[in-house]
Amino acid sequence: MPSLKTLRTRINSVRSTQKITGAMKMVAAAKLRRAQAQAEASRPYARRMGEMMSALAGGAQGNPNAPSLLVGNGRDKTHLLLALTADRGLAGAFSANVGRHTRTLITSLESQGKTVKIFGLGRKGNDYFRRYAGDRVIGTKNFIGKKTIAFEDAEAIAGEIIALFKKSEFDVCTLVFNRFHSVMSQTVTQTPLIPAASPPANDNPAGDAPAPYEIEPDDGTLLARLLPRNLAVQIYAALLENSAGFYASQMTAMDSATRNAGEMIKKLSLNYNRARQANITKELIEIISGAEAV
Template structure:
């Protein structure tokens, strides 16, 4: 059995850790509220814009917009949205694993040819792919310091410019979709070229013939760049809310585990102290008996 000093030191250490995890849980809970409000307000608009644009572009020819043109995916860009900090459970590991699986399953030939590039949003994914000698474009770790649409749009504009110049033939987006504080699920979606909606025959028959002003081509041309920026911004907000939810859950579990460990350590401490007292009493009684003999 460990001596009393060792057990006391461990109790002190675990208590300090428990205070830290409890404080981190409270901080993440406060940040989660703001992050949740942001994504909840944006998501309906982003989803409706995406749906509207997909339906409008479904009947257009590829040539109506360069962002709709399907090309052979010789060069691929993968946007991986992670966080800057750890202590969020498997949050970062899961998004990186999903991105790696996407590359291995769909773009293994491009990877062998050195034609897979990474745009990492978040320090954890940035460091991971840089260590493994991937072609990591730019450094976006400061985005979370001032997360807004304008700063996110700068990243998206550089990606759109690269697509138009032919630097990438396809752009994929990997991020955590926020459902609630305890549940986040990973999403992989094609960002560029913009996917068209597949209109079924029965849906086409029931569609209303709208009068569009200006023309359908002009509306799509104006909406596509905006939609691309909105979808990336939504992904980053989703990931930001998911990060705080994952960290809050992880710190809550860590606090509970620290509490269980403290109970076991205090029990061990009491047993050790009782054993020490018993030994001292035995020695006193034995000494008194020896003197009286």
């Protein structure tokens, strides 16, 4: 039976932990709102960009001179996985989920005789991959100390990826990240970056297709500018989803931590009160039996 004093200090320490997790939950909720608003604001650009891409890519699809960013370089040997994780912890299994998914992917690709390389974004993922994937990691980046993710960050990453592609460091690039569905659920998703995903089929195949676009200066030049841009936009969108998902996951984790701390305090207080009662009873018995003996 622990003494009254140790119980009291334990209750106090659990209570201060509860305060901290409670505060973290509030902070995460506020940051989540901001991250969600940012993700929302970036959508119109991505949508228009997608429309333009499909208008241009349709014509380039069968063309033998189509840019390799769009159709790939014809090989399928080396895969680059661009894995997005969080920079901080205390968010449940958020980063571990991406890590686990990536590992499964590595195993299945390598069993098909392919080479896998990893580019890790986010500090947690870097730690994870250094341990499990070792020398497959060819590059890492994190955003520690940044309040919000700027488009320039995504552009810089896209630039690095394209430079690696030009050097034939890899043939196929896939993005692995947590897609934000709701506060309660984020699912690990993978999207192909290079070659770019084939544009969705025309919604109205009934011949009601929109009039073709005039293209200025010409579709090759424009595609050459549009494709890197599109890559950056996709990475940017994933980064925003990742940060919204991270705060949602942290909020959920901190909420359950706060609740668990509450339960723990309840149990400890019960024990404490029992011990106190027992002490009082013991003292009473001692006094009474002392009085009787006199």
